[in-house]
Amino acid sequence: MAVDLLLGLQWGDEGKGKIVDVLTSKYDIIARFQGGPNAGHTLEFDGQKHVLHTIPSGIFHDDSINLVGNGVVIDPVIFKRELDNLAKHNVDYKSKLLISRKAHLILPTHRLLDAASEASKGKAKIGSTLKGIGPTYMDKTGRNGLRVGDLELEDWKERYRTLADKHEKMIAFYDVDVQYDLAELEKEFWTAIETLKELTFIDSEEYLHQAMKNGKTILAEGAQGSLLDIDFGTYPFVTSSNTTAAGACTGLGVAPRNIGDAFGIFKAYTTRVGSGPFPTELFDEVGERMGKVGNEFGATTGRKRRCGWLDLVALKYAVQVNGITQLIMMKGDVLSGFDTLKVCTAYKYKGDEITHLPFNIEPENLEPIYTEVKGWKEDLTKMKDASSLPKEFNDYVDFLEKELETPITIVSVGPDRKQTITR
Numbered sequence: 001m002a003v004d005l006l007l008g009l010q011w012g013d014e015g016k017g018k019i020v021d022v023l024t025s026k027y028d029i030i031a032r033f034q035g036g037p038n039a040g041h042t043l044e045f046d047g048q049k050h051v052l053h054t055i056p057s058g059i060f061h062d063d064s065i066n067l068v069g070n071g072v073v074i075d076p077v078i079f080k081r082e083l084d085n086l087a088k089h090n091v092d093y094k095s096k097l098l099i100s101r102k103a104h105l106i107l108p109t110h111r112l113l114d115a116a117s118e119a120s121k122g123k124a125k126i127g128s129t130l131k132g133i134g135p136t137y138m139d140k141t142g143r144n145g146l147r148v149g150d151l152e153l154e155d156w157k158e159r160y161r162t163l164a165d166k167h168e169k170m171i172a173f174y175d176v177d178v179q180y181d182l183a184e185l186e187k188e189f190w191t192a193i194e195t196l197k198e199l200t201f202i203d204s205e206e207y208l209h210q211a212m213k214n215g216k217t218i219l220a221e222g223a224q225g226s227l228l229d230i231d232f233g234t235y236p237f238v239t240s241s242n243t244t245a246a247g248a249c250t251g252l253g254v255a256p257r258n259i260g261d262a263f264g265i266f267k268a269y270t271t272r273v274g275s276g277p278f279p280t281e282l283f284d285e286v287g288e289r290m291g292k293v294g295n296e297f298g299a300t301t302g303r304k305r306r307c308g309w310l311d312l313v314a315l316k317y318a319v320q321v322n323g324i325t326q327l328i329m330m331k332g333d334v335l336s337g338f339d340t341l342k343v344c345t346a347y348k349y350k351g352d353e354i355t356h357l358p359f360n361i362e363p364e365n366l367e368p369i370y371t372e373v374k375g376w377k378e379d380l381t382k383m384k385d386a387s388s389l390p391k392e393f394n395d396y397v398d399f400l401e402k403e404l405e406t407p408i409t410i411v412s413v414g415p416d417r418k419q420t421i422t423r
């Protein structure tokens with residue numbers, strides 16, 4: 001069987017957690033392939049809200065295996081907190097959670113380095129979640145990192161010490177005020193490492209290869225969004241991994257020819273958290289309203305998300321880079337009540353009208369050009385099937401489908417599992 005992908009197409013926070021949870025019943029294995037605890041995947045069902053950071057969103061289903069792939073970076077401390085929370089909800093995670101030996105570990109000093117790096121950047125800071133993501137991927141590509149499989153080595157603690165000592169020298173080099181008590185941080189780190197070691201470590205590329213051979217269905221769950229991709233995002237205001245389709249190949253060891261459907265998920269409008277350019281950002285009461293109705297606060301950091309109209313130029317770019325075969329539109333319900341909606345269909349770039357994402361989308365070079373469409377008044381949150389959706393909503397979806405040349409097969413009209421309509 002092929003591996004299907006679920007990818008965020010904007011700047012993250014599209015609602016991947018909810019959709020993986022909805023789709024899980026169709027898959028035997030859910031696998032995360034990049035990112036780490038910078039992600040916050042929110043799931044709501046039975047009146048309860050759960051936020052996962054590193055653990056795949058299939059963990060609440062009895063029959064699915066959840067794999068943390070080699071491309072993921074794991075902070076044992078945050079991972080333990082996630083496990084403790086699952087235990088509180090009586091989720092028997094041990095039998096259905098597998099960890100790749102090749103996944104890299106986030107050390108306490110990676111988090112400190114992240115803080116020092118951001119502090120040293122002043123106004124140019126990335127707006128990182130400060131979870132140590134950048135420094136951990138730097139150690140991975142710099143060939144200094146420590147991996148989950150290293151925990152099985154006799155000299156693991158010496159390896160840890162060597163790297164942590166080096167990090168401390170680097171923190172001092174930044175010459176910024178980062179206060180820390182490493183002994184205290186290490187105490188909780190060692191406890192968390194013991195918890196991690198109780199889980200099953202595997203050679204995950206071999207596991208997936210055999211699973212495919214045996215006809216198992218697999219969904220690769222992306223984190224963050226395409227516009228935060230280290231290569232294709234709005235660099236340098238991006239995360240440090242490949243969030244796009246290619247990341248699933250390197251982050252799981254799956255060959256391109258074994259990729260099946262690529263589900264692309266986007267919000268009916270746009271949000272961004274952290275710094276960086278955002279052409280359709282709204283600074284008025286319309287943006288405020290989207291943020292309020294859409295409850296646009298980060299699931300990981302609690303930060304207020306910036307809001308704006310849908311940017312079809314950027315979305316089309318993400319559809320192309322990922323080879324999206326089906327689209328899923330989230331939060332249509334948040335746009336209820338607007339007389340007209342705006343959709344950015346082109347940019348004015350250095351005086352010319354263009355319809356592709358250029359190298360630089362900083363506001364001094366670029367202005368969005370909007371197409372206006374009619375809004376809808378109805379509250380969508382109680383609607384259960386496609387036939388009850390208002391005409392103006394369907395017109396909006398049809399317009400987007402045509403522009404993106406890709407079918408929108410699912411629309412979500414609220415945070416709960418049940419508020420999901422297949423078209």
Ligand code: IMP
Pocket residue numbers: 011012013038039040126127128129130131133134223224228237238239240273274275
């Ligand atoms: P980092 O990956 O924590 O270093 O953050 C880099 C940039 O990506 C910052 O602008 C973050 O706000 C953003 N970012 C990282 N992870 C997420 C996410 O899961 N959702 C939305 N934005 C994210």
